[in-house]
Amino acid sequence: MNNTNSMFARATPLLFGALFVIGLIAPFAVYPTFLMKILCFGLFACAFNLLLGFVGLLSFGHAAFLGSAGYICGMLVRDMGVTPEVGIIGGTLAAGALGWVFGVLAIRRTGIYFAMITLALSQMVYFVVLQWKATGGEDGLQGVPRGHLFGLIDLSNNIAMYYLVFAVFCIGFFIIYRTIHSPFGQILKAIRENEPRAISLGYDVAKFKLLAFVLSASLAGMAGATKTLVFQLASLTDVHWHMSGEVVLMTLLGGLGTILGPLVGAATIVSLQTELADSVGSWVTVIMGAIFVICVLLFRRGIVGELQALIQRAGIR
Amino acid sequence: MEIFGVPSALLGSQLLVGLINGSFYAILSLGLAIIFGLLNIINFTHGAQYMMGAFVAWIALNKLGINYWVALLLAPLAVGALGVLIERTMLRKLYKLDHLYGLLLTFGLALIFEGIFRDQYGISGQSYPVPELLQGGVNLGFMFLPIYRGWVVVAALTVCFATWFIIEKTKLGAYLRAGTENPQMVQALGINVPLLITFTYGFGVALAAFAGVLAAPIYQVSPLMGSNLIIVVFAVVVIGGMGSIMGSILTGIGLGLIEGLTRVFYPEASAVVVFVIMVIVLLVRPAGLFGKA
Numbered sequence: 001m002n003n004t005n006s007m008f009a010r011a012t013p014l015l016f017g018a019l020f021v022i023g024l025i026a027p028f029a030v031y032p033t034f035l036m037k038i039l040c041f042g043l044f045a046c047a048f049n050l051l052l053g054f055v056g057l058l059s060f061g062h063a064a065f066l067g068s069a070g071y072i073c074g075m076l077v078r079d080m081g082v083t084p085e086v087g088i089i090g091g092t093l094a095a096g097a098l099g100w101v102f103g104v105l106a107i108r109r110t111g112i113y114f115a116m117i118t119l120a121l122s123q124m125v126y127f128v129v130l131q132w133k134a135t136g137g138e139d140g141l142q143g144v145p146r147g148h149l150f151g152l153i154d155l156s157n158n159i160a161m162y163y164l165v166f167a168v169f170c171i172g173f174f175i176i177y178r179t180i181h182s183p184f185g186q187i188l189k190a191i192r193e194n195e196p197r198a199i200s201l202g203y204d205v206a207k208f209k210l211l212a213f214v215l216s217a218s219l220a221g222m223a224g225a226t227k228t229l230v231f232q233l234a235s236l237t238d239v240h241w242h243m244s245g246e247v248v249l250m251t252l253l254g255g256l257g258t259i260l261g262p263l264v265g266a267a268t269i270v271s272l273q274t275e276l277a278d279s280v281g282s283w284v285t286v287i288m289g290a291i292f293v294i295c296v297l298l299f300r301r302g303i304v305g306e307l308q309a310l311i312q313r314a315g316i317r
Numbered sequence: 318m319e320i321f322g323v324p325s326a327l328l329g330s331q332l333l334v335g336l337i338n339g340s341f342y343a344i345l346s347l348g349l350a351i352i353f354g355l356l357n358i359i360n361f362t363h364g365a366q367y368m369m370g371a372f373v374a375w376i377a378l379n380k381l382g383i384n385y386w387v388a389l390l391l392a393p394l395a396v397g398a399l400g401v402l403i404e405r406t407m408l409r410k411l412y413k414l415d416h417l418y419g420l421l422l423t424f425g426l427a428l429i430f431e432g433i434f435r436d437q438y439g440i441s442g443q444s445y446p447v448p449e450l451l452q453g454g455v456n457l458g459f460m461f462l463p464i465y466r467g468w469v470v471v472a473a474l475t476v477c478f479a480t481w482f483i484i485e486k487t488k489l490g491a492y493l494r495a496g497t498e499n500p501q502m503v504q505a506l507g508i509n510v511p512l513l514i515t516f517t518y519g520f521g522v523a524l525a526a527f528a529g530v531l532a533a534p535i536y537q538v539s540p541l542m543g544s545n546l547i548i549v550v551f552a553v554v555v556i557g558g559m560g561s562i563m564g565s566i567l568t569g570i571g572l573g574l575i576e577g578l579t580r581v582f583y584p585e586a587s588a589v590v591v592f593v594i595m596v597i598v599l600l601v602r603p604a605g606l607f608g609k610a
Contacts, residue, residue, distance in 0.1 A: 108603035285432030292425025
């Protein structure tokens with residue numbers, strides 16, 4: 001066991017390095033917009049996984065953070081004329097603030113109630129976005145300009161935009177990685193494994209949960225704000241509960257509580273949706289539902305989790 | 318006639334709509350509470366099962382010529398049977414795991430059912446005629462009462478209270494309550510707990526389908542009719558807490574009425590008022606109005 005763990009530890013920097021290089025050259029091989037979509041949803045899923053995989057809290061309302069940050073970023077950039085990086089920061093902060101409000105309310109209950117409360121709160125956000133004039137209602141926020149990064153680099157160029165998205169993803173991913181491997185992250189895991197024990201050890205569990213929630217919401221917001229710039233659009237789909245379900249699916253499929261799982265899950269789901277959208281129409285929902293059922297019944301470790309288990313078994317032998 | 322500057326006919330009709338919605342909240346949250354009590358699972362498919370109840374009635378009428386009254390019995394049986402199948406083949410495998418997997422599984426099932434019906438019938442609603450016997454209305458003096466709407470409230474409340482009676486006052490209900498408290502002990506006393514669980518899930522689901530048939534002539538029968546409703550019902554469940562059957566019924570009806578009043582006095586907020594109340598309840602009494610802490 002120890003052997004394989006240290007093997008993982010040695011292999012991890014290599015793996016991350018390789019992925020980083022792939023990320024750098026990928027836009028020359030694959031359609032950049034598709035890659036940007038994967039990275040945005042990948043970051044969204046990683047942020048969600050920080051909460052479900054490492055604290056054991058199932059939020060069914062993460063679309064609220066993705067969507068509201070997207071709208072805030074869109075309004076800042078389009079209507080107030082700020083530069084893209086300010087838009088992203090603004091969206092991230094707004095999502096973090098919203099996350100604080102959600103967190104304060106939802107952590108008063110645990111388990112299944114936590115999921116239902118976050119879902120209900122996000123539905124409230126959905127209705128507010130739907131009825132508020134500034135968000136464009138059913139039409140969404142259209143024609144958001146990508147603008148010039150720091151007022152200098154023109155982002156209407158897809159390659160330039162890709163590298164911004166890639167940088168945002170790397171920053172977000174690094175924050176999550178550092179969080180998980182910090183003493184703070186260890187306490188979060190302790191709460192997940194045995195909450196009463198963590199309390200009896202003197203940790204203010206509610207405070208830690210809230211912090212993790214705000215962090216997860218902010219990073220989900222960062223993904224949402226960036227996504228708005230990529231597609232120049234913030235729409236109601238981003239705040240709808242379907243989106244909250246989708247991010248659960250991405251994380252579950254990729255591997256709950258694994259560091260790379262959510263990215264793998266997001267890439268799989270986004271590719272599937274892109275492939276299937278033309279050929280099967282509304283069956284996409286059915287297929288997503290079927291993947292959900294299969295994951296829960298037979299494949300709870302997810303893709304990355306299964307791979308790790310496979311490597312571990314090989315290592316023991 | 319005016320009350321607080323609002324015509325009484327408007328107030329009355331919105332209160333009636335509120336009462337109808339409240340009855341649906343009551344039936345659905347009741348079903349959720351019964352299922353949660355014994356299975357420890359939040360049945361996310363509940364909304365889809367409500368939708369399927371309405372569709373079974375619609376299909377029965379349009380394809381097979383089966384009338385409303387038969388459908389009122391048939392649809393809960395059919396959807397309940399499907400529920401039994403789901404419990405036997407899938408949910409059963411999850412009882413030893415974290416409760417969250419049950420939520421995720423039923424969410425996936427909801428997506429499947431919704432997707433299938435959307436593929437078949439699109440998102441625009443189908444209309445279901447009000448049965449002949451219940452057409453027309455009565456003038457109550459201060460408002461006009463369509464007979465069918467009155468019937469929905471009476472039927473829904475009857476079913477709610479009958480369920481309450483079965484659970485609180487009969488032997489079967491006693492087994493059920495005992496099973497909720499301590500399944501191992503009940504099993505040791507010679508009661509077939511797995512069968513009881515299957516029956517309970519089927520019954521909870523059948524309640525949702527029954528509500529769906531009641532709703533068919535009032536709302537459009539559409540694949541999405543359940544998913545928006547179920548989220549409100551979740552909020553209702555959080556507000557009421559799932560500890561008490563009567564609590565679920567009262568919370569459901571109360572919130573429906575409040576929603577109706579909001580539609581009269583401040584229509585913009587009617588879609589979110591239940592959620593706002595949920596926030597207030599969480600701040601003041603986190604365990605819910607009828608919940609055990």
